[in-house]
Amino acid sequence: MNKRNVDVVVISDVHLGTYGCHAKELLKYLKSIKPKTLILNGDIIDIWQFSKSYWPESHMKIIRKLMKFVSEGVQVHYLTGNHDEMLRKFDGMEMGTFHLQNKLILELDGKKAWFFHGDVFDVTMQHSKWLAKLGAVGYDTLILINSFVNWVLTAFGREKMSFSKKIKAKFKDAVKFINSFEQTAAELAIEKGYEYVVCGHIHQAEQREIATEQGKVTYLNSGDWVESLTALEYQDKNWTVFKYEYQHFTKDELDEGILSDAEDLKSKLDINILLQNIKYEIAQ
Template sequence: MKKPVLKFKSVILSDVHLGTPDCKIDEVNHFLKHTRCERLILNGDIIDGWSLKRKLSWEKGHTKFVRRILKIAEKKDTDVIYIRGNHDDFLANYLPLVFDRIQLVEEYTLKTSGGDYLCIHGDCFDAITTHSKFISILGDIGYQSLLKFNRYYNKYRSLRGKEYFSVSKAIKAKVKNIVNHISDFEKHLQSLAEKRQCVGIICGHIHTAEDKMIGDIRYLNSGDWVESMTAIVEHFDGRFELIDYKEFCERLEAKSIAQAQKKADRFAAANAAQEQVLWLSEDELAQA
């Protein structure tokens, strides 16, 4: 039986951070393997050049991710749009760049039946990133240290039979300065979307998945594949949806069960038809 896939018009994901030990590479590869779309938008920080400069953490799965993207563009009739982020800013001097069905750009306008959506990583509206790359790198080192602590802490929780708990998410939700920073970030993106006469804006960067209205602008953030494991999908009827990995797997499992049931029903129907033919043949012989 064919492996099930979920089909969408567009898939948008960001902040995979290839080259870091906390990249959820198995999950994102599984997500891409069982997804089909007309347009795949990689909205920045796919490769973490900052971390690679400090310490090489490139795994086999990271190479598999890159190969899968190339395969998607080559064999699945999918346009791949790679938007530069701040961690993959080494691409900046070469943009825009086009390789067959792969585009490398600073930003992208996604045209939908409901209006235009501006796709941008969002680092240009982060005051810290904009004014001091040095401070941004220090902040990134701090964040990586927090994630490292998070790994050990959750190993301890796992041994005690407790569920995964994200320390960094809890800090983001409770520290007033961080909450205000995210709020300002969102307002700047709202203003940009209004200036570009777009009905919505899709970004990443802050590792906080979101789908909400800010005034008349729909604000979508695809989160990350370090902690939240989320993506934005556009359905064929024009609907946008924020989907996390757990929900994705549940839908995939439900489709797999439905496919297996459909195959079993076809097999049962074929057997019933064959039995009917045999019964008629025996009846005809008896009459003869």
């Protein structure tokens, strides 16, 4: 299969180490592209909920694929989020073409783009971190239950459903928060003179122009790989939102080496084995 050339790819909120992560789908997507720059915009590894008892082989394959990008000379920027905030103290660390940062500014065809995760706008994160962590556990449990329900629905030929999307749609406060988040990001970007502002955090893929009295900016959000299965791609001076569609990634060579759901759940790695694998990959 021919890989697509993409100048810049942005993914966020993968949440490796949780049951809700769609690692196999993400791996297929990463294998289908040839990026010049890959931006991991926060919450890639869910350190908040990291458990010794759950690290499937498919999650390790994502780490290996990212390391392979680095070995191939792809510029990989890991921007920290709230679920991997313990990495923020290593801001500025570089290993070859791998860069660990809290935020990033790139010039794309003469226009400045500002990348950061976006949890700085979350009031819950700033004042009640314990509540945010409790909510994250509840969200992961909801996703796990939702996955089982969707498995049953699929078995009976019914359409899948998203619990969290239905909950968000029913609560006006959730919609209000998202709108406020986007507006705040846009206003700051306009104030700083950026043409693009690119975030993650809210699991809501978006691309739209936001105008204020001070100017306008293109707001972008890469969504997530828990429910939306989306990414941002920049090619030929244009941004697009990529949406993973199962029918485009089935029964082909991309499936080679990817475990089935049943096998994957059995392939749990102890944390020590995980660290040994990472050390091995770095040494190669």
